Amino acid sequence: MNALQSPLSWTRIRALIRKEVNDYRRNRFIAVTMAVLPVVFMISPVITIFKLPADAPASRIDTVVGLSLLYLMLIPALVPAVVASYAVVGEREQGTLEPVLTTPVRPTEFLLGKALAALLPTLLISYLMYGVFLAAVGAFAHENVVHDIFQAPRILAQLLFTPLLAGWSIWVGIAISTRSSDVRVAQQLSSFASLPPLAVAALVGFDVIKPTLTVALGLGLALLVIDVLAWRVVSTLFHRERLLTGGVKA
Amino acid sequence: MKRDGATTRTAAAPTGPAIVVDGLTKRFGERTAFADVSFDVAYGEVFGFLGPNGAGKTTTVRTLGTLLAPTSGNATVAGLPLTEANGVEIRRRIAVMPESPGLYLRLSVAENLEFFAGLYELDDRRGRIERALRAVNLLDRAGDPCRALSKGLRQRVGLARALLSDPQILFLDEPTSGLDPLAARDVHGLIDGLRRQGVTIFLTTHRLAEAEALCDRVGIMNTTLRTIGRPDELREQLFAKTLQITTRTPLDDPDAVFAGLPGVEGWHARTADPGGPGGAGGAGGAGYVLTLSDAELAAPAAARAVVGAGADLLALSPSHHSLEDVYLQLIDEDVEARTR
Ligand SMILES: Nc1ncnc2c1ncn2[C@@H]1O[C@H](COP(=O)(O)OP(=O)(O)OP(=O)(O)O)[C@@H](O)[C@H]1O
């Protein structure tokens, strides 16, 4: 692919990101999704953890903590899925894809701009929520719970899985978006498709695999490989002609 | 990055034709959008592309704009062969205003233009946006969200966007569709201004008067290119020159009067057509149509002959066919060919 051989223009990618962010700040559905969903997925595990009695057995604490962290990981899985699935259909519905594709922008740049525009706010929100979660738990939860949550492998897994889960959701969301002609359908499909990698996170969360540093890194690597493969597949889907006409009934 | 060739606003236009199309065909599966189309457009020319709905005009624009890959045939756009590898460089040199302007409705006019200025990697973005908005008379609406603009204003934003990068070739797909006459006239003024600056314009339109007024040459398209030429050439090619003669009372022996006149090839009586040009209708009038080989010779001779025959000559007028007549004639032929 010659698009990959020539250097990408960061000017164009930056222009895309700025436009995307400006656009979905004013898109009520996306703005609400980005504002409300993360707060819900942060508050509900905090409440569950606060309700744990001080003398809860270690196994119970482990389960609750695992579930809570999994809940937090729904943020990087779901938020970008909703945003990214809007990426192509949204443009197609507004008829903006055609003028954009007549500019010198390369499909790869377009794709990267869209992906980064979904990734950056997702990371910001996810880490922020995780930070608030840690602060709340650290300040008010029982000693033994705090100890469980602040284990290094758990923290590393959370930090590492967040961008990787988001990456998967973004590629899947964009892929679905490329082939779809209806925003709502694309968003539902993408939300659904964003969940499978959470199974990996769940394995760690529920101690099916003991959360050691090695395991966290290993699983992170696996997710990274999946992300890269997904990016490759999406790149080939990203064909000017297909973008313009794909999914839309003639 | 400094780009060459992006300065058509100056007198030194690039040499060679702006667009060369050679046997270009585009099919979508079974359906042929256009087939075996060939034509050239010179730099600085305003080229009109006419044709009925579904004729393949938009598909041609999209193909030349590198959005669609042709099924077969060749083309050169802004000096570059139309290939996938040249896509980025071709798109740098051209601008396309699609059928629907395609604005981000949640963004302001200025934000829309800023985004595109970024995609073109333009320098002096603020200045360019201001100039483009001034050109379409929208400077005072720069901060308005596009959602709040009327159709005509959105069309103008689309035009401003197409002007941002000072393109060598500007593709305008029905720029006045859905505009009121006043707004359409504004757009015409703009196109005329661009033409005077030497911008090459490829204009798709259904408004034949618009094409006639603005275009140096037009092509009439109906899946295949039916004809191409200057509007006045087309009129002459397609319609034999005629002379319409109206007398107060029918001539006793019209054949004796008209046959053998210099520059006249034949004649027929005009059937009553009160709405027609120079209509003979009305009580007692009689009309004749002479087909001519030479109008200069025929008109005075015919006048003398009619008067010499003792008739009262009411009117004598050369035929006038508009581009619309040409268009309707060609497309009618296609419709007949299809029903046969
Ligand atoms: N993406 C597509 N897939 C399949 N067929 C298409 C596609 N785009 C256009 N066509 C078909 O190609 C033909 C030409 O369409 P096109 O839009 O180029 O016509 P047009 O001359 O621009 O018409 P109009 O005056 O209505 O804008 C039509 O039959 C159309 O249905």
Ligand SMILES: [Mg+2]
């Ligand atoms: Mg069209």
